[in-house]
Amino acid sequence: MAKRIVIPFGPQHPVLPEPIHLDLVLEDEKVVDALLSIGYVHRGLEKLVEKREFPEYVYVIERTCGICSYIHGLSYCQAIEEIMKIEIPERALFLRTMGSEYSRMHSHLLSMGCLADGMGFENLFMNLFKVRERIVDRMEASFGGRIIQGTCKVGGVRKDIDEESLGSIVTEMESIEKELKEITDVLIKDDSVKHRLRGVGMLSKEDAYELGAVGPTARGSGVKIDLRMRGYAAYDRIKFEPVLGTGGDCHSRTAVRVRELFQSADIIKQCAKKIPDGPIEVKYTGNPKGEYFSRVEQPRGEAIHYAKGNGSRFLQRFRIRTPTFANVPPLIHMLKGCDLADVPLIIISIDPCISCVER
């Protein structure tokens, strides 16, 4: 038996945007075990719910994650609205759906850019970010923030998109799609990328299901879970099908993200065409009393928000189960048996968001 050595990976590592630490147990070049430790960016956001009134807490919850912030806000508002039985206007639901899909697009592009960077494919990385910039600009123009859009509020949304902008969103999205097609083809078809990603970080369908993988990590292995199918916000009025991959490797997960980009673009266009007129928020009175589990699909997978109110301005308990948290056991499973050189790619392929995990 080869001698075992332990190599520390992270919390500072060129491929990691956020701090996570792994102790990799190696036998020669093969990883035989990986021990994960987190806790570098814990901020105690869940506890803060006792100190901020529930309408203002949405600003805190949006800052759980620097990338999928919008959907955190949406999920929180959804939970409070369910507890307080607030009926949201149709237009607000469509605006929320559009906001979610914009954040999905920029998040997927970021993740694929990081993957390209992790492979050493700088050119691809920059081209992906060039497209991402257009999406982020549009988010800033429509919602006021480049990443933290901050438009969800309990009872609706804060900002409306006027008719003219809705029209330009559709035409702009078509040109973005064209640009995306060209650049994502590289990610799917280029031989060097395929060579680097195929067969790396295998996760079978059964393992993905048993280990509780969510989002593109699960769908890349062929597990059909997509929370949007439950039809929250305006998803029940939009036509779409979950994107499934078959390979279960890094390439398959990336391909799922690529196809989801086009799916998101399509959903945004559908929303812009179908959005009804009307108010964007409703007034409400009272405080939340009761509890609710809100489940939404984030770019990285299913997020669960649990809120419990006791009839005061402050919630009693709030908890988030973020998608990356669920994807950690599959990640450890994938790492076992892989080569040391593949570790960074496998980690990026689940699109980890450590700030989310630690909250």
Next chain:
Amino acid sequence: MSLFQIAKTTVKSLFSAPATLMYPTKPAKKSKGTRGTLENDINRCIFCGNCQRKCPCVAITVDKNSRTWELDRFRCVSCNCCVEVCPVKCLRMENDYTKPTTDSKMKVLLKSEKPAPAQAPKPVAPPGVANPRSQKPGTPNAPSADSPP
């Protein structure tokens, strides 16, 4: 074989304008709705303290007695919450981002001692009587702009 799939894109970008903006030679992009810097029109502020209570970052300190309104720019996350809750709408969100500064102190705005033109809701010293809370020397009378570096 698609070994050089990206070649087309690369050649194209060689002959097109740069995608990056040469900041600071060219000004940064901004759009109308950008949440950038928080500003307060102090002469209309009634020091109700709503903004302080609602700010999720505890960035604002309002003191009714000394009639000051302070903002810790390093705490503010430009969320727009205070602007929404202000009853007299004296707060506004500018679409410029906050200028870089080395000054970690807060921005202190002192309400000018003269009553505001329309309605000065707060008690002002009766005419003829010197205001006991006269300003410290050196404090600007009007709402100060960004604190000097």
